[in-house]
Amino acid sequence: MSLSKIWVFVEPSESGVSSTSLELISAASNFATTVEAFGYGLGSETAQPLGDHGASKLVLATGLDGILAGTAVAAVMAKRIPSDAPDAVFFGSTPEGRDAAARLSAKLDLPVLTNVVNLVEDGGSLTSEHAIFGGSQIVSAKFTSSGPGIFVIRAKSFAPESRGGAAAVVEEVNVGDIGSAGKAKIIQSHTEARSGPKLDEAPVVVSGGRGLGQQDSYQMIEELARLLNGAPGASRAIVDAGWVPYSYQVGQTGKTVKPSVYIACGISGATQHMVGMKGAKNIIAINKDADAPIFSIADLGIVGDVHKVLPKLIEAIKSKG
Amino acid sequence: MNIAVCVKQIPDQSIPGKLDPGTHNLVRDGKLILDDSDSYGVEMALQLVDRAGGGEVILISMAPNGEVSGLRTALAMGADKAVLVSDPSFSGADALTTAKALAAAIRRNPFDLVMAATESTDGYTGTVPVQVAEILDIPSVSFAKKVDIEDGVLKVQRQTESGYDEVECPLPALVSVTAGVVEPRYPSFKGIMAAKSKPVDVVDAAGLGIGPISPNQEVISVRAAEERASGTVVVDEGEAYQQVVEFLETLKII
Ligand SMILES: Cc1cc2nc3c(=O)[nH]c(=O)nc-3n(C[C@H](O)[C@H](O)[C@H](O)COP(=O)(O)OP(=O)(O)OC[C@H]3O[C@@H](n4cnc5c(N)ncnc54)[C@H](O)[C@@H]3O)c2cc1C
Ligand SMILES: Nc1ncnc2c1ncn2[C@@H]1O[C@H](COP(=O)(O)O)[C@@H](O)[C@H]1O
Numbered sequence: 001m002s003l004s005k006i007w008v009f010v011e012p013s014e015s016g017v018s019s020t021s022l023e024l025i026s027a028a029s030n031f032a033t034t035v036e037a038f039g040y041g042l043g044s045e046t047a048q049p050l051g052d053h054g055a056s057k058l059v060l061a062t063g064l065d066g067i068l069a070g071t072a073v074a075a076v077m078a079k080r081i082p083s084d085a086p087d088a089v090f091f092g093s094t095p096e097g098r099d100a101a102a103r104l105s106a107k108l109d110l111p112v113l114t115n116v117v118n119l120v121e122d123g124g125s126l127t128s129e130h131a132i133f134g135g136s137q138i139v140s141a142k143f144t145s146s147g148p149g150i151f152v153i154r155a156k157s158f159a160p161e162s163r164g165g166a167a168a169v170v171e172e173v174n175v176g177d178i179g180s181a182g183k184a185k186i187i188q189s190h191t192e193a194r195s196g197p198k199l200d201e202a203p204v205v206v207s208g209g210r211g212l213g214q215q216d217s218y219q220m221i222e223e224l225a226r227l228l229n230g231a232p233g234a235s236r237a238i239v240d241a242g243w244v245p246y247s248y249q250v251g252q253t254g255k256t257v258k259p260s261v262y263i264a265c266g267i268s269g270a271t272q273h274m275v276g277m278k279g280a281k282n283i284i285a286i287n288k289d290a291d292a293p294i295f296s297i298a299d300l301g302i303v304g305d306v307h308k309v310l311p312k313l314i315e316a317i318k319s320k321g
Numbered sequence: 322m323n324i325a326v327c328v329k330q331i332p333d334q335s336i337p338g339k340l341d342p343g344t345h346n347l348v349r350d351g352k353l354i355l356d357d358s359d360s361y362g363v364e365m366a367l368q369l370v371d372r373a374g375g376g377e378v379i380l381i382s383m384a385p386n387g388e389v390s391g392l393r394t395a396l397a398m399g400a401d402k403a404v405l406v407s408d409p410s411f412s413g414a415d416a417l418t419t420a421k422a423l424a425a426a427i428r429r430n431p432f433d434l435v436m437a438a439t440e441s442t443d444g445y446t447g448t449v450p451v452q453v454a455e456i457l458d459i460p461s462v463s464f465a466k467k468v469d470i471e472d473g474v475l476k477v478q479r480q481t482e483s484g485y486d487e488v489e490c491p492l493p494a495l496v497s498v499t500a501g502v503v504e505p506r507y508p509s510f511k512g513i514m515a516a517k518s519k520p521v522d523v524v525d526a527a528g529l530g531i532g533p534i535s536p537n538q539e540v541i542s543v544r545a546a547e548e549r550a551s552g553t554v555v556v557d558e559g560e561a562y563q564q565v566v567e568f569l570e571t572l573k574i575i
Contacts, residue, residue: 014483068462068488093447094482095464102451105417111537112416114446131546133338138546139345145537152448184460184475184490192484204574228574240501246466246480252445253499261574263565272445278549282572284565290556297549300568304557312562317575320566 002124003032003087009073009100010039017046020092020155022053027158028090029054031121037168038077040069044170051168053160063174066185070099075178078107086148088126093154101152111143112150117157134271135278155256156279192245197231204230205259207250210237211266211287211306218243220310221265227317235267251276266306269294322373324366325427327437328359330384330391334442345540346413347443353384355391358438360505361498363395365468366436377401381426383419385412389521396516397508404429408525415537420452425529435495439464454495461495462488466502
């Protein structure tokens with residue numbers, strides 16, 4: 001461990017602190033002696049898991065008053081960097097993480113590397129790895145300029161590891177007036193109801209794509225997911241079409257999933273979809289086009305019509321009880 | 322209402338991408354086209370200017386070799402004019418350098434709103450728009466799936482991990498949109514003809530007042546990723562579902 005300090009942007013989830021945040025804290029703890037978390041909207045109970053994974057401190061932005069969270073936390077970080085210089089700052093590839101990384105980068109003229117899937121220490125600095133061309137090639141990159149580098153890291157790139165550390169010391173910081181950036185304000189938040197296990201934690205994910213033909217057919221995806229105790233997911237095509245909410249989206253701009261089984265139904269297997277599900281242990285694909293790219297990574301591929309295969313599959317699983 | 326729309330011109334994505342073996346930069350020779358991701362921003366801007374009852378849609382693009390093909394497509398959709406930043410010293414520019422150049426180009430015309438896509442198809446850093454906003458010192462709303470302007474206030478539905486937020490913001494501001502936000506129009510024949518004579522203001526780094534840039538990051542190596550072996554493929558003759566059942570049984574899922 002030759003880096004002395006890494007900062008990590010951490011975010012809340014329904015269950016406390018998000019799993020991605022704990023992954024990043026764990027990753028940072030592999031490289032630096034001191035790891036400090038910067039977050040928002042977290043209850044005091046999250047100091048425990050954050051500390052357990054390696055963070056000694058949680059700097060909690062408060063008094064956001066509707067200011068977009070990424071923007072607010074970036075302002076808090078920017079104020080401290082000159083005096084409290086970390087060697088690197090980690091962000092998750094989430095909407096807030098990207099906002100925060102972008103604001104911080106432009107505020108302090110710091111470079112940013114995005115879509116990081118792995119980090120390697122090399123002579124006191126970090127080298128990042130990026131999957132390109134649909135994950136067929138890995139590019140290694142590093143910063144050449146001085147100042148803390150900003151890394152935006154994809155979910156599920158690192159395993160969360162409990163280290164038995166004491167609860168992080170919480171320091172609350174009131175965001176205050178952050179100038180023009182703070183003028184965009186949340187008036188109301190809407191949560192879209194989901195049942196069953198969380199998409200990015202479920203052991204089985206059943207996803208549907210444009211090949212379903214119409215919104216109603218998505219019911220088959222939900223039913224199959226329910227029967228397998230899994231979560232329903234989607235390609236971006238049907239999220240854009242408004243069939244299902246964005247929280248269902250798997251891929252580059254959506255969730256990264258690593259279930260034991262991923263079942264892709266009527267999904268072509270665009271590179272941007274594959275980066276989000278290629279890590280699944282087993283992949284089953286149902287697609288009527290034998291040349292669909294999804295078959296190149298499927299352990300079991302069924303060349304067939306989802307409207308014929310899925311109803312029979314659902315019946316067969318039901319009859320097994 | 323004047324809207325500056327950032328549009329990236331990118332290599333045709335149906336042709337497999339390549340890296341330059343020397344510089345490791347993405348090879349960007351050949352004709353560039355309008356990034357699909359940005360056609361949504363162009364459409365949204367055209368509709369907003371229309372609803373506001375007047376104003377201009379100004380395209381902003383940075384591309385090598387004075388490339389304008391993608392800009393012409395967006396001009397044919399109805400945009401009024403374009404600013405193109407083209408300078409050999411920007412080849413392989415990182416996200417922050419790109420943002421600095423775009424911000425300087427945006428400042429060449431008065432604007433009320435800046436539009437961009439949440440992420441580009443070939444770069445997908447997803448940071449350029451918000452970096453532009455910070456440089457211009459204006460508020461930003463990323464991940465927009467619905468955009469309206471009422472009484473000079475920007476009203477956005479912003480996608481979140483669990484649903485969406487209603488966000489409001491005074492102008493000037495930047496908004497980055499997702500693909501579902503509107504249905505981009507196809508350029509009409511009349512539009513394509515008109516686009517040929519619309520003004521494109523071409524500027525280089527010096528023209529923007531940006532000094533020589535030094536690279537902030539470098540690619541050290543490129544290697545092939547571990548390949549995932551493809552498995553069994555079965556053509557459904559009515560009974561293929563049983564193979565799925567058996568596979569799920571071996572995995573002890575059912
Ligand atoms: C910057 C960027 C980010 C992106 N991020 C994401 C992302 O996060 N997630 C994502 O998924 N995509 C993402 N995309 C979009 C991606 O490129 C594809 O457009 C999208 O994944 C396609 O979705 P699809 O497979 O459902 O649709 P299509 O590509 O249209 O495929 C539909 C498939 O269904 C098959 N089919 C049709 N009818 C039937 C039938 N009756 N039975 C069986 N099969 C049938 C067809 O053969 C076809 O293969 C992104 C794109 C860009 C540019
Ligand atoms: N070279 C460029 N020219 C014009 N707009 C750009 C350029 N690079 C990025 N953008 C804008 O920023 C968005 C996000 O790009 P990126 O950060 O590369 O994912 C793009 O969709 C464009 O709207």
